Amino acid sequence: MQTRTLGGSSLVSSALAYGCWRIAGHGESHEFTTERLEHARRSIFAAYEHGYSLFDHADIYAHGLGEELFGHILKEVGGMRSQILITSKCGIVHAGAPDSHSPYRYDSSASHIIASCEASLKRLGIETIDLYMIHRPDFLGDPMEVARAVSQLRDQGKIREFGVSNFHCSQLSVLRKALSFPVVVNQIEVSLMHLTPFKDGTLDQCMLEEITPMAWSPLGGGKLAGQESISLNTSGHAHRGRIRDTADHIARAHGVSRSAVLLAWLLMHPSKMVPIIGSTQPEHIKQAAGAAELTLSREEWYQLMEASHGQHLP
Ligand code: NAP
Numbered sequence: 209m210q211t212r213t214l215g216g217s218s219l220v221s222s223a224l225a226y227g228c229w230r231i232a233g234h235g236e237s238h239e240f241t242t243e244r245l246e247h248a249r250r251s252i253f254a255a256y257e258h259g260y261s262l263f264d265h266a267d268i269y270a271h272g273l274g275e276e277l278f279g280h281i282l283k284e285v286g287g288m289r290s291q292i293l294i295t296s297k298c299g300i301v302h303a304g305a306p307d308s309h310s311p312y313r314y315d316s317s318a319s320h321i322i323a324s325c326e327a328s329l330k331r332l333g334i335e336t337i338d339l340y341m342i343h344r345p346d347f348l349g350d351p352m353e354v355a356r357a358v359s360q361l362r363d364q365g366k367i368r369e370f371g372v373s374n375f376h377c378s379q380l381s382v383l384r385k386a387l388s389f390p391v392v393v394n395q396i397e398v399s400l401m402h403l404t405p406f407k408d409g410t411l412d413q414c415m416l417e418e419i420t421p422m423a424w425s426p427l428g429g430g431k432l433a434g435q436e437s438i439s440l441n442t443s444g445h446a447h448r449g450r451i452r453d454t455a456d457h458i459a460r461a462h463g464v465s466r467s468a469v470l471l472a473w474l475l476m477h478p479s480k481m482v483p484i485i486g487s488t489q490p491e492h493i494k495q496a497a498g499a500a501e502l503t504l505s506r507e508e509w510y511q512l513m514e515a516s517h518g519q520h521l522p
Contacts, residue, residue, distance in 0.1 A: 209259035209500045212482050215392030216418045217369045219338055221262035221293055223475055223500045225422060226255035226493070227484040228263055228278055232270035240276060247488065248277040249284075254490035256288065258497040264395075264422070264484050265332070266297040266343055267324045272331055279333035294332060297343040297373055297395075298324030316342055316349030318357035325361050340367040341395060345379045351386035362389065371395065373424075377413045384417070393420045398481065400451045400470060400516040401428035401444075411479045423474050426483035433467050433492070447518065454515040458508050464498050471499030473512050 210223040231248040232238070255263070265275050275296065282288055298321055303312040325340060340361065342354065361367045371393035372380060384391055394414060398405050398421065405411050405421065414421045427433040431448055432455070438445045455469045462469070474483045485496045504512075514521060 209261070209497060211261075212420060212480055214339065214369065214420045214482075215371075215390055217390065217392045219293055219369055219392065221482055222260050223482060224260055224471065224497060225262035225264050225295075225482050225484040226252075226260040227424070227486040228252075228265050228274045229269045230486055230488050232273045232277055233488075238271040238273045240273060244273070245277055245280060248274075249281050250490060251488040251493065252278065252281050253285075254493040255485070256285070256292070258494050259500075260485070260493075260497070261291060262293040262295065262482070264295050265328070266300070267328050268300050268302060268343070271302065272327070275328055275331035279331055283333060289334065293338040294334060295339040295341065295371075296325075296328045296332070296337050297341040298328070299343040299346060299349075314344050314346035314349070316346035316354050318353045318360075321354065321357040322361065325366055329366060336365055337367045339369045339371055339393065341371040341373045341393065342375075344374045345372075345376070351383045354383060355386040355388070359388065371419075371422075373422075377409045380413065380419075391417075391419055393422050393482075395422040395424055395484070397425055398423035398474060398483075399426050399428045399432065400455075400473065400512055401425075401431055401448070403513075403516055406477075411477065411481075414479045421479050421481045423481050423483040425486065426474055427467055427470055427486075429486070432470055433487075447516070450515040450518070451512065454511055458504065458511070462502060464502055465495035467492065467496045468498035468502050469504070469512075471496055472502040472504055473509060475499060476504060476509055 211220050212223050213220050231251050232244050233247045299316050301313050301315050358370050369392045373395035375394055396405050438449050455466045459466045459469045471483050474481050487493050
């Protein structure tokens with residue numbers, strides 16, 4: 209698969225990353241079971257086999273079970289660790305901890321960042337996380353405190369590079385001013401269902417400051433990818449339907465899947481975005497990889513933009 213250098217760092221990723229949010233499967237329980245391990249194994253093996261070399265985690269994915277399952281699989285496949293990049297994130301805390309009244313919240317305090325990173329390393333069974341991110345901006349987060357905690361993790365070799373996720377331009381600028389090292393990625397929601405970063409300066413800032421945008425839910429979290437018919441009662445059905453129909457038309461012309469067209473659309477942006485694929489179906493993971501080989505014409509790109517925009521561009 210084509211590669212991307214992350215920010216100005218020495219980290220080189222496949223153009224499409226693989227997201228481990230869904231690898232533990234569905235359900236309320238976060239127990240480690242052989243069924244869950246097998247589900248995760250099938251997804252991870254498919255991604256590895258089809259050339260995805262960046263695996264995206266967070267401490268909260270399935271309450272840590274995603275990282276734990278991945279750690280098991282990593283031990284099973286000799287040599288895999290040296291061929292891939294592993295990312296993780298911290299800073300979101302589930303409701304109910306430490307006591308039942310505690311709300312869902314953000315925490316970028318130094319103690320939380322350090323403890324979360326150490327817990328992720330343990331679950332993943334590795335010495336170093338290649339790229340460590342703050343998952344969401346913390347309203348109470350002190351940039352100097354974040355800088356201190358992340359510096360310590362870097363100096364101790366527990367992380368290689370640092371990034372953020374879901375940061376607006378101004379939030380990223382404030383944090384950058386406190387750091388003595390670069391922010392190499394901003395992981396943000398981008399897709400034909402979610403064009404905001406094209407319009408609010410987020411992608412411009414990434415290009416200006418040599419930050420790689422990683423696109424989460426690049427297929428709209430599945431809303432754009434599925435084959436099921438869209439009921440008229442579904443909110444945004446016309447929007448989804450227009451994008452899907454346009455992408456299907458282009459996919460037929462190129463002889464590829466709709467998901468490959470939707471992902472190629474993101475890959476063509478000059479910010480050199482890295483979309484993160486979230487499917488756990490080997491066939492879908494393989495089809496998505498086709499995006500890295502596909503080039504759309506400028507006309508096709510704008511047909512899709514127009515389908516999402518809903519009218520002729522001004
Ligand atoms: P996505 O790729 O937009 O959506 C994946 C969903 O689409 C899966 O449920 C998948 O189901 C479904 N799908 C249906 N048909 C498909 C097809 N033909 N091809 C591919 N997928 C199809 O991404 P996502 O899972 O929402 O997010 C991707 C990753 O981004 C996550 O794993 C996580 O690493 C990251 N993320 C980050 C944040 C953040 O705040 N930083 C937030 C959300 C996600 P099947 O499994 O049945 O294929």
